[in-house]
Amino acid sequence: MTESNQTSAVPLSVSKEKKAKIFYEYGKDALELALSVANMQEEKALRKAEKQHQPQVGKSRAERKDRNRARDKRKRLEEAKAMITKRRADTKKEKGKSRKESKSRLRQHDDVKITAPEDTTSAAPRKRVSFA
Secondary structure, eight states: OOOOOOOOSSOTTTSOOOOOOOOOSTTHHHHHHHHHHHHHHHHHHHHHHHHHOOOOOOOOHHHHHHHHHHHHHHHHHHHHHHHHHHHHHHHHHHHHHHHHHHHHHHHHHHHHHHHSSOOSSSOSOOOOOOOO
């Protein structure tokens, strides 16, 4: 950078003291600064692109087998989960059937008890009231 002092037409004693102005020679320094900034930005962009676009190397046979094993494991896990849910559903159905059967047995058992002792001395049958 080069400095050059420019004096104005007004004498220094009349106006306040002025600071010397700095001028760049034909904009050469500004161009150098812009070029250095642009180079830094480009280097940064290239580094970023290299990180994202790394070439893929072919995988070995063992690695591919490991991948297939992982798929098999997932498949077996899904099958096991399906089997567990099926068992749960079956047990739920069994419980429902057993409840129905036990209720029907109790009803049959109660019907037998009610019909056996018949009292003719009891009063007329009760009227039932239903509430809406």
